[in-house]
Amino acid sequence: MNTSEIGILIVDDESSVRDSLYKWFLEDGYRVDTAADAKEALQKLQKQTWDIILLDIKMPGMSGLELQERIREIDPGIVIIIITAYASVDTAVTALKAGAFDYVTKPFDPDELEHLIRNAAEKRQLTRENLQLKEKIIQLNPEETIIAESPQMKHILELVDTVAQTDSTVLIHGESGTGKEVIARAIHNKSKRRLFPMIAVNCGAFPETLLESELFGHEKGAFTGAQYRRKGKIELADGGTLFLDEIGDISPKTQLDLLRVLETHQFNRLGGNQLVQSDFRLICATNKNLEEEVRKGNFREDLFYRINVFFILIPPLRERKEDIPALVHFFIRKYARTMNKPIYDISPEAMALMKNYTWPGNVRELENAIERAMVIGKPPMIHSKDLPFAQTSTAAVSQPESDSLEAIEKAHISAVLTRTHWNIKRSAEILNIDRVTLYNKIKKYNLQRP
Amino acid sequence: MTRKLYIVPIAHPRQENLELLRRTLSEIFTIPAEFLSLKLNIDSVYNIRRNQYHATEILAMLLRKMPADADRIIGVTNLDLYIPILTFVFGEAQLKGRAAVVSCFRLRNEFYGLPANNDLLAERFAKEAVHELGHTFGLIHCENPTCVMHASTYAEEIDLKNYQFCPNCRAVVNSKIR
Numbered sequence: 001m002n003t004s005e006i007g008i009l010i011v012d013d014e015s016s017v018r019d020s021l022y023k024w025f026l027e028d029g030y031r032v033d034t035a036a037d038a039k040e041a042l043q044k045l046q047k048q049t050w051d052i053i054l055l056d057i058k059m060p061g062m063s064g065l066e067l068q069e070r071i072r073e074i075d076p077g078i079v080i081i082i083i084t085a086y087a088s089v090d091t092a093v094t095a096l097k098a099g100a101f102d103y104v105t106k107p108f109d110p111d112e113l114e115h116l117i118r119n120a121a122e123k124r125q126l127t128r129e130n131l132q133l134k135e136k137i138i139q140l141n142p143e144e145t146i147i148a149e150s151p152q153m154k155h156i157l158e159l160v161d162t163v164a165q166t167d168s169t170v171l172i173h174g175e176s177g178t179g180k181e182v183i184a185r186a187i188h189n190k191s192k193r194r195l196f197p198m199i200a201v202n203c204g205a206f207p208e209t210l211l212e213s214e215l216f217g218h219e220k221g222a223f224t225g226a227q228y229r230r231k232g233k234i235e236l237a238d239g240g241t242l243f244l245d246e247i248g249d250i251s252p253k254t255q256l257d258l259l260r261v262l263e264t265h266q267f268n269r270l271g272g273n274q275l276v277q278s279d280f281r282l283i284c285a286t287n288k289n290l291e292e293e294v295r296k297g298n299f300r301e302d303l304f305y306r307i308n309v310f311f312i313l314i315p316p317l318r319e320r321k322e323d324i325p326a327l328v329h330f331f332i333r334k335y336a337r338t339m340n341k342p343i344y345d346i347s348p349e350a351m352a353l354m355k356n357y358t359w360p361g362n363v364r365e366l367e368n369a370i371e372r373a374m375v376i377g378k379p380p381m382i383h384s385k386d387l388p389f390a391q392t393s394t395a396a397v398s399q400p401e402s403d404s405l406e407a408i409e410k411a412h413i414s415a416v417l418t419r420t421h422w423n424i425k426r427s428a429e430i431l432n433i434d435r436v437t438l439y440n441k442i443k444k445y446n447l448q449r450p
Numbered sequence: 451m452t453r454k455l456y457i458v459p460i461a462h463p464r465q466e467n468l469e470l471l472r473r474t475l476s477e478i479f480t481i482p483a484e485f486l487s488l489k490l491n492i493d494s495v496y497n498i499r500r501n502q503y504h505a506t507e508i509l510a511m512l513l514r515k516m517p518a519d520a521d522r523i524i525g526v527t528n529l530d531l532y533i534p535i536l537t538f539v540f541g542e543a544q545l546k547g548r549a550a551v552v553s554c555f556r557l558r559n560e561f562y563g564l565p566a567n568n569d570l571l572a573e574r575f576a577k578e579a580v581h582e583l584g585h586t587f588g589l590i591h592c593e594n595p596t597c598v599m600h601a602s603t604y605a606e607e608i609d610l611k612n613y614q615f616c617p618n619c620r621a622v623v624n625s626k627i628r
């Protein structure tokens with residue numbers, strides 16, 4: 001490895017930390033610079049490209065986590081290593097979840113630091129190569145992550161093919177975890193816009209004012225905290241696709257602003273008066289019944305008609321169980337690769353459990369279950385005991401005593417209760433009955449809390 | 451006037467153990483190397499919480515007291531050294547500067563629960579001294595595992611390398627020796 005080709009930026013408010021790390025990396029031959037706060041770091045990020053950023057999570061002003069988010073917007077390939085003064089696992093885990101590569105607790109062992117930086121540098125090189133590779137793979141096989149064994153999903157893939165050739169607005173409906181973004185991405189990747197970005201915004205994740213600034217961007221000084229001019233997601237989607245998830249959650253004001261943009265493809269950044277143009281295809285997704293929201297007066301009818309041009313409904317996983325085995329194998333391969341763990345199969349009993357489960361959280365819940373099983377399971381295969389619901393839905397409770405409707409109902413209620421640890425409210429929700437009915441059935445079947 | 455390399459023992463009572471180090475430095479840098487005793491207020495760089503001594507501040511002290519005829523100055527000590535961000539360092543040097551410091555505290559086998567070996571200790575100490583002085587000639591760490599400029603983060607790693615610079619590193623040093 002040629003260390004002089006690797007740029008390391010150290011961001012820490014303590015000068016002694018900056019200086020000693022600076023010197024340490026200089027002796028290793030890296031290109032290295034320091035920044036005392038987030039502002040200085042952002043300036044240096046504008047001026048030059050960096051490969052590795054060592055970031056103190058706890059700084060005055062903008063927090064390390066916030067800065068981490070900005071860095072990822074500027075260059076998602078930068079490897080971020082979190083420095084923390086405390087053995088604060090929580091903050092570190094938050095940072096890792098937000099995409100940090102690793103974290104170290106001050107002071108570190110020289111050996112630990114050296115290995116960390118070497119691994120980070122390798123990771124950066126791999127990412128660079130992968131980015132180039134990924135471009136090619138996307139063009140060759142755009143639907144690679146869509147598992148479609150069931151007739152419903154095969155039909156959806158046909159719809160994707162059809163709509164991708166047009167520039168029409170698409171509305172995707174499905175329960176949470178059904179993979180609405182994956183479908184949106186498939187449409188994007190098959191469209192003529194695929195060489196431009198697909199920009200995704202989860203509208204449900206922001207309060208009104210933040211969502212507006214996220215979508216439309218803002219000028220410097222537009223509001224307290226707007227220290228930099230920032231482009232909004234609509235602007236970033238120019239040439240490509242704008243994917244608005246949880247569209248049913250946006251406020252009446254944002255609905256109106258969005259409607260205007262859809263009519264003209266022009267808008268102002270917050271606090272600005274210059275008109276900005278953006279040419280994008282819109283894909284929206286929701287887990288709400290938007291027609292009903294329109295009837296209730298929660299969603300603008302004119303906006304609904306504008307976004308509901310081409311409609312795709314993704315059925316919940318429990319209605320297309322044929323997809324489960326393929327999904328299970330897909331995620332096993334995925335995590336075997338990313339975790340570098342030689343688990344390549346699942347036992348027939350465990351697969352039966354997967355197929356019988358109702359998957360209220362859909363594909364995402366299934367993926368999480370596999371990820372967890374891959375962590376706790378032992379090679380070469382996943383067993384029933386590695387699955388999150390294995391201990392609770394044992395054969396005894398989930399197998400009905402006979403095929404009568406009553407026996408099946410009893411077994412099913414018992415399984416749901418065990419799964420929710422006898423949380424009556426959640427069980428009633430899952431069973432789609434009211435709590436009184438549930439209590440009556442518990443009494444009727446003489447179900448006992450363990 | 452011939453310029454000299456001064457070796458300053460700091461809290462290092464047994465000067466006879468340093469003879470290999472002195473001879474090695476003199477041969478490798480082709481410069482007269484002599485011991486020099488300086489009165490240093492070492493207590494002022496002691497960190498009571500870490501029970502260690504701040505290497506960078508020792509460097510500053512050496513630079514302040516450097517004799518006029520000194521080309522380079524190196525502190526040798528058996529105090530445990532640190533810099534703020536790391537749990538310890540074997541030594542420290544000014545990159546492209548004049549001063550260095552090395553410690554044998556963590557070079558001793560006994561530190562790792564192994565039987566004492568004074569010859570091995572003297573070898574490790576001499577190598578680390580050459581390494582730190584190498585930095586004052588502007589050398590950065592070398593990928594060559596037998597080159598003395600190869601980075602060592604644990605003691606046994608030092609045993610894998612020579613006292614000598616590899617040809618590339620040697621060329622850099624030669625170009626800077628008057």
Ligand SMILES: [Zn+2]
Pocket residue numbers: 027581582585591601
């Ligand atoms: Zn070194």
Ligand SMILES: [Zn+2]
Pocket residue numbers: 592593594597598599600615616617618619620
């Ligand atoms: Zn070398």
